[in-house]
Amino acid sequence: MTADSIGQTSGAANSDSRFAHKPTRHIGERIIEAILFAVSMTAVAVTVGIVGILLVESASFFEQVSMIDFLTDTQWTIMFADKHYGVLPLLAGTLVTSTVALLFAVPVGTIAAVYLSEFASVRVRETVKPTLELLAGVPTVVYGYFALLMVTPALQWFMPDLPGFNMLGPGLVIGVMIIPYITSMAEDAMRSVPMQMREGSYAMGATRLQTSMRVVVPAATSGIVAAYILGISRAFGETMVVAVAAGQQPNFTWDPTEPGATITAFIVQVALGDLPHGSLEYQSIFAVGLVLVLMTLFFNVLGHMARMRFREVY
Amino acid sequence: MVEKSTMDMSIRVEHKESSTEARALASLKAEAKALDFWYGENQALKSINMRIDEFRVTALIGPSGCGKSTYLRCFNRMHDLQDNTRYGGAILFQPDGVNILDRSVDPIEVRMRIGMVFQKPNPFPKSIFENVAYGLRVRGQNNRTEIADRVEQALREASIWDEVRERLDDMAFNLSGGQQQRLCIARALATEPELLLFDEPTSALDPNATANIEDLIHRLKEKVTILIVTHNMQQAARVSDYTAFMYLGELVEFGATRGVFTNPAKKQTEDYITGRYG
Amino acid sequence: MHDTQAIRQLVLRGRRRDAIFAIIGLICMMIGILTLAFLLAGLIQDGAHRLNWSFFQNFPSRRAEQAGILSAMVGSSLVMLITAATAIPFGIGAGIYLEEYARRSWVTNLIEVNVTNLAGVPSIIYGLLALSLFVYALDFGQSILSAGLTLALMILPVIIVSTREAIRAIPVSIREAAYGVGATRWQLVRDHILPYSAGGILTGVIIGLARAIGETAPIITIGALTFIAFLPASPITAEFPFISFEWLESPFTVMPIQMFNWLSRPQAAFQENAAAAGLVLVVMTLVMNGTAIWLRIRFRKRIKW
Numbered sequence: 001m002t003a004d005s006i007g008q009t010s011g012a013a014n015s016d017s018r019f020a021h022k023p024t025r026h027i028g029e030r031i032i033e034a035i036l037f038a039v040s041m042t043a044v045a046v047t048v049g050i051v052g053i054l055l056v057e058s059a060s061f062f063e064q065v066s067m068i069d070f071l072t073d074t075q076w077t078i079m080f081a082d083k084h085y086g087v088l089p090l091l092a093g094t095l096v097t098s099t100v101a102l103l104f105a106v107p108v109g110t111i112a113a114v115y116l117s118e119f120a121s122v123r124v125r126e127t128v129k130p131t132l133e134l135l136a137g138v139p140t141v142v143y144g145y146f147a148l149l150m151v152t153p154a155l156q157w158f159m160p161d162l163p164g165f166n167m168l169g170p171g172l173v174i175g176v177m178i179i180p181y182i183t184s185m186a187e188d189a190m191r192s193v194p195m196q197m198r199e200g201s202y203a204m205g206a207t208r209l210q211t212s213m214r215v216v217v218p219a220a221t222s223g224i225v226a227a228y229i230l231g232i233s234r235a236f237g238e239t240m241v242v243a244v245a246a247g248q249q250p251n252f253t254w255d256p257t258e259p260g261a262t263i264t265a266f267i268v269q270v271a272l273g274d275l276p277h278g279s280l281e282y283q284s285i286f287a288v289g290l291v292l293v294l295m296t297l298f299f300n301v302l303g304h305m306a307r308m309r310f311r312e313v314y
Numbered sequence: 315m316v317e318k319s320t321m322d323m324s325i326r327v328e329h330k331e332s333s334t335e336a337r338a339l340a341s342l343k344a345e346a347k348a349l350d351f352w353y354g355e356n357q358a359l360k361s362i363n364m365r366i367d368e369f370r371v372t373a374l375i376g377p378s379g380c381g382k383s384t385y386l387r388c389f390n391r392m393h394d395l396q397d398n399t400r401y402g403g404a405i406l407f408q409p410d411g412v413n414i415l416d417r418s419v420d421p422i423e424v425r426m427r428i429g430m431v432f433q434k435p436n437p438f439p440k441s442i443f444e445n446v447a448y449g450l451r452v453r454g455q456n457n458r459t460e461i462a463d464r465v466e467q468a469l470r471e472a473s474i475w476d477e478v479r480e481r482l483d484d485m486a487f488n489l490s491g492g493q494q495q496r497l498c499i500a501r502a503l504a505t506e507p508e509l510l511l512f513d514e515p516t517s518a519l520d521p522n523a524t525a526n527i528e529d530l531i532h533r534l535k536e537k538v539t540i541l542i543v544t545h546n547m548q549q550a551a552r553v554s555d556y557t558a559f560m561y562l563g564e565l566v567e568f569g570a571t572r573g574v575f576t577n578p579a580k581k582q583t584e585d586y587i588t589g590r591y592g
Numbered sequence: 593m594h595d596t597q598a599i600r601q602l603v604l605r606g607r608r609r610d611a612i613f614a615i616i617g618l619i620c621m622m623i624g625i626l627t628l629a630f631l632l633a634g635l636i637q638d639g640a641h642r643l644n645w646s647f648f649q650n651f652p653s654r655r656a657e658q659a660g661i662l663s664a665m666v667g668s669s670l671v672m673l674i675t676a677a678t679a680i681p682f683g684i685g686a687g688i689y690l691e692e693y694a695r696r697s698w699v700t701n702l703i704e705v706n707v708t709n710l711a712g713v714p715s716i717i718y719g720l721l722a723l724s725l726f727v728y729a730l731d732f733g734q735s736i737l738s739a740g741l742t743l744a745l746m747i748l749p750v751i752i753v754s755t756r757e758a759i760r761a762i763p764v765s766i767r768e769a770a771y772g773v774g775a776t777r778w779q780l781v782r783d784h785i786l787p788y789s790a791g792g793i794l795t796g797v798i799i800g801l802a803r804a805i806g807e808t809a810p811i812i813t814i815g816a817l818t819f820i821a822f823l824p825a826s827p828i829t830a831e832f833p834f835i836s837f838e839w840l841e842s843p844f845t846v847m848p849i850q851m852f853n854w855l856s857r858p859q860a861a862f863q864e865n866a867a868a869a870g871l872v873l874v875v876m877t878l879v880m881n882g883t884a885i886w887l888r889i890r891f892r893k894r895i896k897w
Binding site for chain 1: 863
Binding site: 410420422423426427453454 | 596599600602603606607
């Protein structure tokens with residue numbers, strides 16, 4: 001029952017002023033609604049903006065650099081005299097750091113989520129969940145400090161040949177950074193598995209671990225996959241940790257003990273220097289930005305399809 | 315008093331052995347002795363004494379909130395899953411004569427010998443086959459042929475084998491409500507429990523499915539002792555050998571079903587049965 | 593299986609596995625917390641001694657001992673001002689529209705899908721958008737205004753989502769009651785929805801701003817300079833009209849960038865400065881996030897529908 005119809009339903013024979021709506025009030029409501037609508041469309045505008053500029057600038061870039069070179073050249077030396085435009089080194093950098101991060105964060109985050117959801121007492125859960133949120137709020141540049149000055153030296157204690165700039169340290173730190181996201185989302189998914197399902201398992205004589213792993217986790221697959229996808233997106237998009245601690249040399253390698261540069265770190269590096277508007281260097285950051293967005297989009301879609309497949313039926 | 319005579323007739327048809335001799339021959343499977351139970355400060359069960367005879371169906375009836383489900387769940391220590399609950403007294407389980415409520419008894423052990431079927435069917439998010447096999451796997455059984463045999467046997471006992479034999483790998487969720495509940499019964503049967511607890515198993519089902527399951531219970535009792543909670547008095551009359559009437563956490567009356575329904579000893583029982591209160 | 597001995601063995605083994613997993617789970621849960629503890633310890637050890645009054649009052653300098661974060665702090669504050677002034681009305685407005693006004697239509701779906709998507713876009717992409725749009729196309733230049741708007745776009749999804757959740761918690765009966773006495777939709781929002789959801793909205797705003805303060809990548813991308821040894825012109829002037837907007841166009845730096853700059857220099861003295869700046873940043877974000885969480889808990893307890 002909207003405000004408009006209230007006047008109409010009581011529309012007695014009385015055409016007297018009392019039940020007529022004030023035209024100004026009516027217009028006022030419409031204007032407010034229009035304003036709020038326009039404001040909401042900013043979300044759409046931002047997406048359009050992002051897609052637009054990435055495509056436009058990348059188009060200019062690809063007028064000067066062939067797509068084949070871009071995708072196959074194993075060197076990215078765009079800032080030097082001998083210019084190579086292969087995106088593979090940057091892609092490798094992003095993939096290596098993200099893989100290290102996920103190899104660490106996925107098991108740790110999932111086990112922590114299972115523990116929080118199925119084993120821990122309510123009090124522990126109420127204390128730990130906010131702490132995880134606090135963890136997620138630490139600025140990324142501070143994590144960069146952590147990677148460069150604390151994690152790498154610690155790793156060098158085990159691996160004396162590890163260079164000061166490498167992808168292993170930042171990778172692990174990125175892992176720590178995304179653990180709160182994975183744990184939080186996975187735990188939410190597990191908590192929403194109905195108690196009746198657990199009771200069914202316990203009534204069969206199953207232990208807590210058996211119930212968690214054989215019943216709860218499979219039932220929560222959809223939400224857990226969503227948590228992993230979020231982790232992947234975060235790992236791909238992480239910038240400062242790598243910029244600070246991985247060295248900024250694009251390096252086409254799959255070895256995490258070497259230094260390297262990710263797509264994001266490259267953008268930062270270029271932005272720190274001189275960036276004449278319209279130059280090839282300027283356009284290159286949009287081209288690699290496009291690659292990054294496509295990668296994130298790919299995994300988001302994959303995740304969406306996986307979630308649809310594992311839809312909870314209860 | 316038309317009601318009484320219809321019940322009379324159905325009981326006469328269903329239960330052939332109703333003499334006290336038959337009752338004396340039945341051995342004891344479990345016995346509640348001065349059983350108390352507390353949710354926090356609130357005492358939900360008060361000093362219940364009850365025999366559960368082997369290979370018989372014992373029904374628990376009573377108005378909402380009388381504690382029948384609470385009582386049922388004591389038998390497989392389900393209350394252990396919640397904080398702030400406390401048992402008092404004992405439930406002696408035969409042939410061991412052990413008090414299964416005792417702290418030193420591991421609830422998991424209890425649940426491996428006593429099975430439960432819930433009010434709302436709760437199959438796991440697995441295939442039909444894996445649902446039934448779950449209990450076996452949890453017990454460390456890994457032999458594929460063994461498992462397949464036991465699964466088929468359980469599904470037959472639950473009268474659902476013919477309907478699912480062609481699609482054992484289908485997700486259990488795709489079954490109808492009645493089929494899911496029979497699946498849950500098969501699941502409980504696969505591990506050959508000594509006592510099977512039914513918590514209002516047909517309250518979420520349509521009349522056809524209900525009739526199916528009542529038939530099933532009637533057949534199952536030859537192999538398993540059954541304790542069933544039901545809010546439906548007619549079901550209790552149709553299905554059980556003994557009936558216990560509970561009210562506000564106490565056992566008011568207990569006896570052979572026919573006797574309880576045709577000639578209740580307590581006025582409270584009579585009032586409930588004749589529908590004076592629900 | 594009626595073999596009680598076998599059952600007992602099985603159960604014991606199961607219990608043991610439960611216990612082992614519980615320990616592993618506890619460790620995994622603590623990894624994050626332990627990391628935070630180590631991090632803080634490291635920052636304090638390296639940088640705490642640099643935290644004296646002069647640190648907060650000095651500009652960055654080639655001489656590490658004399659460097660301070662004054663320009664960075666002022667820069668951060670001014671940027672936050674713009675961000676808050678933009679993101680809050682837009683975010684809350686969009687949240688209100690989606691919850692109270694929007695009917696189910698393809699447009700509404702489009703908006704919602706976009707909000708969800710934008711929440712997952714890496715922050716540096718916002719920097720690219722801002723570079724192209726604010727810095728060049730709209731010619732705001734590499735200024736505080738551009739930076740503020742960039743961060744506003746970035747935290748918009750956070751504010752929209754938390755506004756929606758806060759509004760959703762209000763039961764339908766309140767709306768029915770208001771309409772029942774003849775209120776218009778806007779009156780309902782102004783007099784009932786906003787006041788009751790204020791707590792949840794505030795929480796989201798604080799979390800969003802805390803994220804914005806710590807963001808480096810998008811700001812670097814739009815060209816914040818890392819060595820700023822002056823302050824932007826003050827917003828308050830001594831003469832009429834007493835408010836100046838010069839500062840909007842000024843070059844600037846922010847705290848995370850200052851820390852990044854110091855971190856990039858090899859000299860140990862600068863690393864100490866970086867640690868000190870990091871300490872300030874971490875304390876600030878912890879306090880802000882902690883306040884938001886505390887507020888959320890308090891509001892949840894107070895209002896019992």
